[in-house]
Amino acid sequence: MSEPLRLGIAGLGTVGVGVLKILRREAAMLTARTGREITVSAVSARNRGKDRGVSLDGYVWEDDPVALAARDDIDIFVELMGGSDGPAKAATEAALKSGKDVVTANKAMLAVHGQALAELAEGNGRVIRYEAAVAGGIPVVKALTEGLAGNRITRVMGVMNGTCNYILTRMQSSGLPYDEVFQEASDLGYLEADPNLDVGGIDAGHKLALLASIAFGTRVAFDAMELEGIGRVTIDDIKAAADMGFRIKLLGVSQMTGRGLEQRMAPCLVPAASPIGQLEGGTNMVVLEGDAVGQIVLRGAGAGEGPTASAVLGDICDIARNFRLPVFGQPAGTLTDVQPASSTTPAPYYVRLALQDKPGALAKVATVLGEAGVSIHRMRQYDHKGGRAPVLIVTHKTQRSALDLAIAGMAGTGVVEGDPVALRIESV
Amino acid sequence: MSEPLRLGIAGLGTVGVGVLKILRREAAMLTARTGREITVSAVSARNRGKDRGVSLDGYVWEDDPVALAARDDIDIFVELMGGSDGPAKAATEAALKSGKDVVTANKAMLAVHGQALAELAEGNGRVIRYEAAVAGGIPVVKALTEGLAGNRITRVMGVMNGTCNYILTRMQSSGLPYDEVFQEASDLGYLEADPNLDVGGIDAGHKLALLASIAFGTRVAFDAMELEGIGRVTIDDIKAAADMGFRIKLLGVSQMTGRGLEQRMAPCLVPAASPIGQLEGGTNMVVLEGDAVGQIVLRGAGAGEGPTASAVLGDICDIARNFRLPVFGQPAGTLTDVQPASSTTPAPYYVRLALQDKPGALAKVATVLGEAGVSIHRMRQYDHKGGRAPVLIVTHKTQRSALDLAIAGMAGTGVVEGDPVALRIESV
Numbered sequence: 001m002s003e004p005l006r007l008g009i010a011g012l013g014t015v016g017v018g019v020l021k022i023l024r025r026e027a028a029m030l031t032a033r034t035g036r037e038i039t040v041s042a043v044s045a046r047n048r049g050k051d052r053g054v055s056l057d058g059y060v061w062e063d064d065p066v067a068l069a070a071r072d073d074i075d076i077f078v079e080l081m082g083g084s085d086g087p088a089k090a091a092t093e094a095a096l097k098s099g100k101d102v103v104t105a106n107k108a109m110l111a112v113h114g115q116a117l118a119e120l121a122e123g124n125g126r127v128i129r130y131e132a133a134v135a136g137g138i139p140v141v142k143a144l145t146e147g148l149a150g151n152r153i154t155r156v157m158g159v160m161n162g163t164c165n166y167i168l169t170r171m172q173s174s175g176l177p178y179d180e181v182f183q184e185a186s187d188l189g190y191l192e193a194d195p196n197l198d199v200g201g202i203d204a205g206h207k208l209a210l211l212a213s214i215a216f217g218t219r220v221a222f223d224a225m226e227l228e229g230i231g232r233v234t235i236d237d238i239k240a241a242a243d244m245g246f247r248i249k250l251l252g253v254s255q256m257t258g259r260g261l262e263q264r265m266a267p268c269l270v271p272a273a274s275p276i277g278q279l280e281g282g283t284n285m286v287v288l289e290g291d292a293v294g295q296i297v298l299r300g301a302g303a304g305e306g307p308t309a310s311a312v313l314g315d316i317c318d319i320a321r322n323f324r325l326p327v328f329g330q331p332a333g334t335l336t337d338v339q340p341a342s343s344t345t346p347a348p349y350y351v352r353l354a355l356q357d358k359p360g361a362l363a364k365v366a367t368v369l370g371e372a373g374v375s376i377h378r379m380r381q382y383d384h385k386g387g388r389a390p391v392l393i394v395t396h397k398t399q400r401s402a403l404d405l406a407i408a409g410m411a412g413t414g415v416v417e418g419d420p421v422a423l424r425i426e427s428v
Numbered sequence: 429m430s431e432p433l434r435l436g437i438a439g440l441g442t443v444g445v446g447v448l449k450i451l452r453r454e455a456a457m458l459t460a461r462t463g464r465e466i467t468v469s470a471v472s473a474r475n476r477g478k479d480r481g482v483s484l485d486g487y488v489w490e491d492d493p494v495a496l497a498a499r500d501d502i503d504i505f506v507e508l509m510g511g512s513d514g515p516a517k518a519a520t521e522a523a524l525k526s527g528k529d530v531v532t533a534n535k536a537m538l539a540v541h542g543q544a545l546a547e548l549a550e551g552n553g554r555v556i557r558y559e560a561a562v563a564g565g566i567p568v569v570k571a572l573t574e575g576l577a578g579n580r581i582t583r584v585m586g587v588m589n590g591t592c593n594y595i596l597t598r599m600q601s602s603g604l605p606y607d608e609v610f611q612e613a614s615d616l617g618y619l620e621a622d623p624n625l626d627v628g629g630i631d632a633g634h635k636l637a638l639l640a641s642i643a644f645g646t647r648v649a650f651d652a653m654e655l656e657g658i659g660r661v662t663i664d665d666i667k668a669a670a671d672m673g674f675r676i677k678l679l680g681v682s683q684m685t686g687r688g689l690e691q692r693m694a695p696c697l698v699p700a701a702s703p704i705g706q707l708e709g710g711t712n713m714v715v716l717e718g719d720a721v722g723q724i725v726l727r728g729a730g731a732g733e734g735p736t737a738s739a740v741l742g743d744i745c746d747i748a749r750n751f752r753l754p755v756f757g758q759p760a761g762t763l764t765d766v767q768p769a770s771s772t773t774p775a776p777y778y779v780r781l782a783l784q785d786k787p788g789a790l791a792k793v794a795t796v797l798g799e800a801g802v803s804i805h806r807m808r809q810y811d812h813k814g815g816r817a818p819v820l821i822v823t824h825k826t827q828r829s830a831l832d833l834a835i836a837g838m839a840g841t842g843v844v845e846g847d848p849v850a851l852r853i854e855s856v
Contacts, residue, residue, distance in 0.1 A: 022578050022720060032645070032758045033577050131575065137721035139575025146574075146751075147559065147567025149461050150450055150741025217460070275703070275727070292450060293565035293728065293738035299703070300724040310721035313578020323574070323751045330460045 004037040005320045006073055008100075010065035010091055011080030012045035015105055015132070017052045018309030019078065024054070030313075034320035044068040069095035076101045076319055078312065084108035089117075096120045096128075103315040105132035105308055108197075110327075111206035114213065114220035115335070118327035128327045129315035134207045135160050135284040137307025138300040139314060144214045144288060145329035151290025153215035155255040157428060161204035162282030162302040163190045164230050164250040168267075169280045172242065177235045190282075200229035201250060205265040208252035211286070212263055214329045216256045217336060221263070224340035228266035237352060237421060240392045241269050244378065246350070247277040251426055260339030269350050269425040275299075276428045287428065343424070346397040348377060353410065353420035354388040355381065361415035362391065368413060372406035374398045388417050394425070432465040433748045434501055436528075438493035438519055439508030440473035443533055443560070445480050446737030447506065452482070458741075462748035472496040497523035504529045504747055506740065512536035517545075520556075524548045531743040533560035533736055536625075538755075539634035542641065542648035543763070546755035556755045557743035562635045563588050563712040565735030566728040567742060572642045572716060573757035579718030581643035583683040585856060589632035590710030590730040591618045592658050592678040596695075597708045600670065605663045618710075628657035629678060633693040636680035639714070640691050642757045644684045645764060649691070652768035656694035665780055665849060668820045669697050672806065674778070675705040679854055688767030697778050697853040703727075704856045715856065771852070774825040776805060781838065781848035782816040783809065789843035790819065796841060800834035802826045816845055822853070 007023075009016055023030070023040060030038050042060035044067075062068035069077045069091040077095035079102060081088045088109050095102050102121070104110070110117065110130055121128045131141045135158065144153070159165055163185055170181045182199065185191055190198075197203045209222040230250050241248050246269040254263045270277045275297055279285050284302030289295050301307035328335060355361045362381060369376060378394040395403065403422055410416040435451075437444055451458070451468060458466050470488035472495075490496035497505045497519040505523035507530060509516045516537050523530050530549070532538070538545065538558055549556045559569045563586065572581070587593055591613055598609045610627065613619055618626075625631045637650040658678050669676050674697040682691045698705045703725055707713050712730030717723050729735035756763060783789045790809060797804060806822040823831065831850055838844040 018720070026578070026580070029580070030578070032762055035759075138724060139571050142570060142575045143567045146746060146749075147570045147742045148738060149745035150454070150458070150738050152454070152457070290738060292446070292734040292741070294732075294735055296566060296726070296728040298724070298726055301722045304722075306720040307722055310576060310578050310718060313720070314575045317577035318574060321574075321751070321753055323749070325749055331463075334460055 002036045004039045006039050006041045006075045007078050007316065008042045008068045008071055008074035009040060009078040009080065010044040010068050011082065012043060012052055013080065014305045015308045015312065016045070016080040017054050018305035019312050020054050022309055022313055030317065034317050036320045038316060038320055041073040042068050042071055065091035066094045069100065070098045074100060076103055076316060079104040079106055082106055082108070084112040089113060092117060093120060096124050096126050099124060099126065101126050101319050102128045103312055103319070104128065104130050105312060106130070107133040107203065107206040107210060111209045111220055111222040114210065114327065115332060118332035121327055122332050127319065127324050129318060130210070131315050132308045132311035134210055135286050136300065136302040136304065137310045138284060138286060138298045139311070140211070140286045140298055141214065142314070143296065143298065144211060145325060148288060148290050148293055151292045153288065153290050155253070155289040156211045156215045158208060158211070158252045158284065158286040159249050159276060159279055160207045160252060160284050160286065160302060161198055161250060162284060163198040164204065165279060166190060166282050167199070168230060168233065168238070168248055168250065171235055171238050172247065175235065178231070178233060196229070199231055201227050201265045204250060204252055208254055208263060208265050212254040212261065213335065215254065216261060217330055217334070218261055218338045219335045221261070221338035221340065224263060224338050226264035226266060226343060230267050232421065233267050236390065240352060241350065242272065244392070244394065245272050246270060246425065247272050248423065249276055249279070251276065253426060257341050257345060259344055260341035262341050262343050262345060264343050266424065268423050270428045274428050343400050346399055348397050348425040349395045349403050350423045350425055351393040351395065351420055353391050354417040355391045356415045356417060357384050357387045357389065358415055364413040364415050365391070365410060368409040369406045372402045372409065374402050374406050430464045432467045434467050434469045434503045435506050435744065436470045436496045436499055436502035437468060437506040437508065438472040438496050439510065440471060440480055441508065442733045443736045443740065444473070444508040445482050446733035447508070447740050448482050450737055450741055458745065462745050464748045466744060466748055469501040470496050470499055493519035494522045497528065498526045502528060504531055504744060507532040507534055510534055510536070512540040517541060520545060521548060524552050524554050527552060527554065529554050529747050530556045531740055531747070532556065532558050533740060534558070535561040535631065535634040535638065539637045539648055539650040542638065542755065543760060546760035549755055550760050555747065555752050557746060558638070559743050560736045560739035562638055563714050564728065564730040564732065565738045566712060566714060566726045567739070568639065568714045568726055569642065570742070571724065571726065572639060573753060576716060576718050576721055579720045581716065581718050583681065583717040584639045584643045586636060586639070586680045586712065586714040587677050587704060587707055588635045588680060588712050588714065588730060589626055589678060590712060591626040592632065593707060594618060594710050595627070596658060596661065596666070596676055596678065599663055599666050600675065603663065606659070606661060624657070627659055629655050629693045632678060632680055636682055636691060636693050640682040640689065641763065643682065644689060645758055645762070646689055646766045647763045649689070649766035649768065652691060652766055654692035654694060654771060658695050660849065661695050664818065665851070668780060669778065670700065672820070672822060673700050674698060674853065675700050676851065677704055677707070679704065681854060683773070685769050685773060687772055688769035690769050690771050690773060692771050694852065696851050698856045702856050771828050774827055776825050776853040777823045777831050778851045778853055779821040779823065779848055781819050782845040783819050784843045784845060785812050785815045785817065786843055792841040792843050793819070793838060796837040797834045800830045800837065802830050802834050
């Protein structure tokens with residue numbers, strides 16, 4: 001048997017404690033599966049005295065995660081603190097520079113600093129593994145980097161923020177407005193300390209950026225992503241979409257086109273009967289499409305102690321088995337710069353607007369759409385209320401730019417109140 | 429860069445040709461991802477002269493796959509011939525004995541000879557990879573052996589024979605009887621040369637046996653599986669199940685219980701609205717449940733040139749990256765003997781029987797069920813036709829043994845015609 005594999009774990013929140021529990025409970029199983037004993041040398045967290053429900057006896061305590069990362073008695077630095085910068089990044093860099101492999105659940109750090117960290121890791125002959133950073137317990141990074149390594153990936157899609165999916169499905173089932181359901185989610189502890197990371201689509205966008213880099217061999221380009229949160233999705237949109245056989249989901253889509261890389265994370269409509277349309281609550285779903293394999297769909301819990309710890313353990317076991325590969329599946333130096341393509345792939349759109357009660361109002365809107373080259377597939381006008389009638393339009397496939405032109409033109413008609421809402425309808 | 433990785437490929441049917449095409453077309457991509465050039469030294473197939481639509485120039489031809497497997501100029505023997513014994517097994521053994529790794533799509537060979545082959549491989553310091561043997565393009569072997577390595581697996585389920593799923597969903601959608609749809613599938617070329625491998629559940633059973641071995645650390649025990657094909661599923665069952673909100677699927681289920689390992693591959697009822705219930709046509713779905721990760725669902729194409737070649741390439745890339753692990757995820761010598769447990773986990777059952785038109789007939793059947801301790805959840809009696817009335821019963825959870833007792837007792841009532849059909853209702 002090989003030497004024990006020694007861990008240093010920084011961050012003892014839900015996930016860190018989950019990892020420790022499995023390491024203590026399943027030591028024999030993990031050794032049988034990897035051929036090595038897996039031990040913990042040292043741990044670090046903000047509050048030493050806190051009762052975490054798991055014994056820390058036998059582990060050296062370090063107040064400073066950077067000091068932990070550089071210790072001589074660890075082989076893997078397990079980073080479970082979070083945050084794109086600050087201690088997480090400093091400790092990760094210290095670990096790599098001192099010859100440690102890194103396992104992390106930190107999507108923000110890798111989405112922002114992934115290229116630099118990958119170069120640092122490879123320069124030091126080390127690996128960074130981050131299965132837990134994307135879609136919780138679903139082994140999607142592994143599927144993409146390894147299982148589908150023989151494919152040219154054509155498209156990656158995913159519902160990867162359980163909190164947003166909870167809010168949207170809860171609005172659907174309860175008929176409650178966004179603000180109330182947001183408050184519920186907050187009371188239930190589902191939201192990040194900065195809720196905009198969730199509802200602003202940033203957390204899910206970070207995950208999509210990582211998958212896109214692996215899928216297309218490009219440098220992580222979170223900044224180039226079209227990003228829109230769910231804050232503008234109203235209960236009226238949810239109901240109107242349902243009326244027409246759709247669900248609204250915060251869906252990420254990335255695909256390589258002739259014009260460059262499309263990456264968008266935005267609320268969109270999907271068929272209610274599709275697997276993504278039926279995804280309820282906090283569950284995540286990732287769809288991978290490759291030229292050989294066709295479509296692979298992966299579903300599972302996207303967060304929580306057990307699922308995230310499972311992903312961390314999978315990475316630790318891989319390193320114990322000496323499975324080593326570049327951070328994004330190919331050497332960092334061979335990743336290409338992204339040519340960001342705004343979403344120029346035509347798609348049908350859902351448009352909701354409030355029409356004034358004036359003769360010829362609908363005709364004016366239809367004319368503006370027609371002049372922009374946007375053709376109408378389905379339209380519904382509902383009863384007027386307080387002098388305004390809600391109008392729902394589903395367009396035929398169109399360029400987003402054409403639709404934006406039409407929407408801009410609606411302001412000039414004098415018959416449309418407020419800003420129309422436009423959501424892409426994705427084929428999934 | 430390391431030395432090239434040299435392949436010998438035996439079997440140039442659909443999958444073998446698919447693998448060759450990808451190797452030729454994507455050589456640069458594969459090298460970028462694995463750090464090694466992947467080359468083909470030699471090939472073997474039954475018919476040298478056949479036009480396969482891909483050039484064999486530059487590859488040595490071997491008539492004998494055993495000779496191919498033992499060649500000095502190959503590192504991996506890629507076995508795509510099929511068959512549990514004969515040339516596939518002989519060549520695989522020759523490859524391992526002469527120090528080659530093996531990549532295979534051969535579920536039958538591993539389900540029958542897996543333990544001996546695993547021991548041979550490990551004794552020679554070699555690996556056998558077989559992602560393509562289970563559920564086509566879905567990277568489920570990888571998910572189970574690697575991604576979920578930190579979990580105690582609690583249950584594995586799967587719809588893993590596309591032909592059976594095609595037949596069952598086609599019966600559902602067309603209303604045609606089994607024999608006609610079987611003939612359709614045969615005309616479409618969907619069936620194995622020996623159709624019983626498909627419709628007898630054997631092919632799917634082989635796959636389940638492999639997953640169970642990995643999941644539970646047990647020696648492959650295909651012989652200990654409860655196996656039932658779809659040949660007895662009538663269009664009446666399909667319609668009756670649909671009436672009650674179910675679909676009939678050839679579903680494999682394996683779980684470790686206090687009494688031993690349950691493994692069954694049999695037609696059963698699942699809720700129509702569940703992900704497995706909605707699985708149409710040739711698509712495969714595998715459900716993995718672990719103590720930490722909860723439930724992971726994987727869906728994708730279970731057969732065909734592209735998906736199967738994708739799985740073969742994934743394995744080749746893993747070996748190129750020097751990812752090496754025991755055949756069933758832990759050393760063959762540590763796999764435990766299976767204590768086979770017949771399906772003693774209680775479940776609700778669907779029962780269909782034909783009742784004679786006699787006074788008190790239904791009461792007699794109900795009495796027999798009650799005396800066996802089987803309680804009725806729902807029952808429907810349909811109109812009499814030709815002196816017989818179809819009766820459908822959904823039981824509460826019961827032991828299969830109690831139900832079998834009741835069914836045996838029905839023969840003595842003198843009011844039941846023919847053999848009742850009983851299908852388990854799985855919670856999925």
